[in-house]
Amino acid sequence: MTRASVVGVGMTEFGVHEKRLAELFADAAFPAFDDAGITGDDVDAFYFGNAMSGLSENDTHLAPKIATHIGIPGVPCQRYEDACATSSNAFKNAVEAVEAGVHDVVLVGGVERCTPETGLDTPEMTRVFASASHREYEQPTGLTFPGVFALLTKRHMHEHGTTEEQLAEVAVKNHYHGSLNPRAHFGKETTVEEVLDGPVVADPFRLMDCCPFSDGASAAIVVSDDLADSYSDPVDVTGVGHGTDCVPISDKEQLSATQAARDAADEAYSQAGVSADEVDFVEVHDCFTGAEVLATEALGLFEDGEGGEAAAEGRTRVDGEVPVNPSGGLKAKGHPIGATGTAQITELVEQIRGEAGERQLDDAEVGLAHNLGGDSATTIVSVMEARA
Amino acid sequence: MTAEEYVVGDRLTYDDWQEALLDGLLLGQECQDCGYTTGAPKAACPRCGSRGIDAVELPLEGEVHSETTIQVPPSGFERGYQVVVVDVGDARVTGRVDDPGVEIGDDVELSEGRETESGVAAVFERV
Ligand SMILES: [Zn+2]
Numbered sequence: 001m002t003r004a005s006v007v008g009v010g011m012t013e014f015g016v017h018e019k020r021l022a023e024l025f026a027d028a029a030f031p032a033f034d035d036a037g038i039t040g041d042d043v044d045a046f047y048f049g050n051a052m053s054g055l056s057e058n059d060t061h062l063a064p065k066i067a068t069h070i071g072i073p074g075v076p077c078q079r080y081e082d083a084c085a086t087s088s089n090a091f092k093n094a095v096e097a098v099e100a101g102v103h104d105v106v107l108v109g110g111v112e113r114c115t116p117e118t119g120l121d122t123p124e125m126t127r128v129f130a131s132a133s134h135r136e137y138e139q140p141t142g143l144t145f146p147g148v149f150a151l152l153t154k155r156h157m158h159e160h161g162t163t164e165e166q167l168a169e170v171a172v173k174n175h176y177h178g179s180l181n182p183r184a185h186f187g188k189e190t191t192v193e194e195v196l197d198g199p200v201v202a203d204p205f206r207l208m209d210c211c212p213f214s215d216g217a218s219a220a221i222v223v224s225d226d227l228a229d230s231y232s233d234p235v236d237v238t239g240v241g242h243g244t245d246c247v248p249i250s251d252k253e254q255l256s257a258t259q260a261a262r263d264a265a266d267e268a269y270s271q272a273g274v275s276a277d278e279v280d281f282v283e284v285h286d287c288f289t290g291a292e293v294l295a296t297e298a299l300g301l302f303e304d305g306e307g308g309e310a311a312a313e314g315r316t317r318v319d320g321e322v323p324v325n326p327s328g329g330l331k332a333k334g335h336p337i338g339a340t341g342t343a344q345i346t347e348l349v350e351q352i353r354g355e356a357g358e359r360q361l362d363d364a365e366v367g368l369a370h371n372l373g374g375d376s377a378t379t380i381v382s383v384m385e386a387r388a
Numbered sequence: 389m390t391a392e393e394y395v396v397g398d399r400l401t402y403d404d405w406q407e408a409l410l411d412g413l414l415l416g417q418e419c420q421d422c423g424y425t426t427g428a429p430k431a432a433c434p435r436c437g438s439r440g441i442d443a444v445e446l447p448l449e450g451e452v453h454s455e456t457t458i459q460v461p462p463s464g465f466e467r468g469y470q471v472v473v474v475d476v477g478d479a480r481v482t483g484r485v486d487d488p489g490v491e492i493g494d495d496v497e498l499s500e501g502r503e504t505e506s507g508v509a510a511v512f513e514r515v
Contacts, residue, residue: 124463126460126461136402136405137482139506140505140506140507141471141483142461142471142509143458143482144458144462146456146460151456152454154456202456202459203456249482250479251427251434255454
């Protein structure tokens, strides 16, 4: 059932940006306004995502600051922070607000800067990201985010026999997809050999198993089902599921299962009335190659333990049976934390409309976005479909 | 000291847990209602929500459940240490190993609680 519609999207290139947060967000919001055929005057509320800028740029209370900068002061503003799932939680709440009739037209989006443009070097930014791990229990061990997903992935390798070569295949595939996406941080293809030759970040992950630190912004215009037909090209939101698991990692029931994603997927599929095999393509949260394997299994696209092999066999390529991350994913498109969720929504909308250029999929009627936060404790899964 | 003697207030806090760890004890909490045992202090059971969770002493020896070696550390840490998740008795705990090389299934034991950049960490070594 249609819960809301997205009638406009916009995003910056992901990469290195000198522009400040508010300026960067304007470069996503204005294209979204133009795509929807609206002006700032039409916006009733602003649902905004930013994860780390309080720590990384000493910049908080960003929603009203950015609203003022982009010419929508006075609308109700709220900011979401759920680590990497930040802007998809903003999106979820925007969908609920228009569905409930609280607002008619909502601007949703996120912005983040993670590159040295923030003034922080790699160890300092690694520490900022590690703030999402358990403060008293995990941070004292020196656990990093590559480390978090390494712990989950190592367990998956142990239980299911997933190999480093299969993980490398995920990177190769996403770099290929990224080479077709003009907004991707990495536009260059890579090879399994090149991935396996890279320096280790946190084993089993080497440099090329990891998404980059990126700057960027993304935005979407969400309206109620009733209003959608008065816009030129609406795409329907038919399900949004939200799952939460325990933090720290040691309290999760099963490290290799990402239970929050499974719960979120169940809820999203149930709302949309679609099953995993009816999904034409997905954007998943591949912050690390192993995370994509865990995600494709949690979403029910492959049996548990078969995600790595499926990637190596090309089943998840743009020309495969279920394309995963046609945008290049976080791995190649980039991962400006708070902008990632609505960037996935942007890719879903563009694919379903048939506007994805070189990476356009043949059959893209039903798309799914899987956006994970922190150590997989937060996951939001959204199903979008061509409007009937 | 016993587990209960480290508990200063109504229930086990991180300060209590850290003090015990610096003394070489690994404390956790066991739920009176569902039996779940956690290795990280809480106000209620993360499985059933019960507030009836008793501070307990966890075994100091266990089996590595997962591990990774951190080569790109946060500021304040030197590269090349291992972070491990360890099954100790009925609980699962997280700590570090200074000299990497332990693998899933290996037996390890607590060697010390250590003050680091961000707090107190459990340090394990191969048995
Ligand atoms: Zn319990």
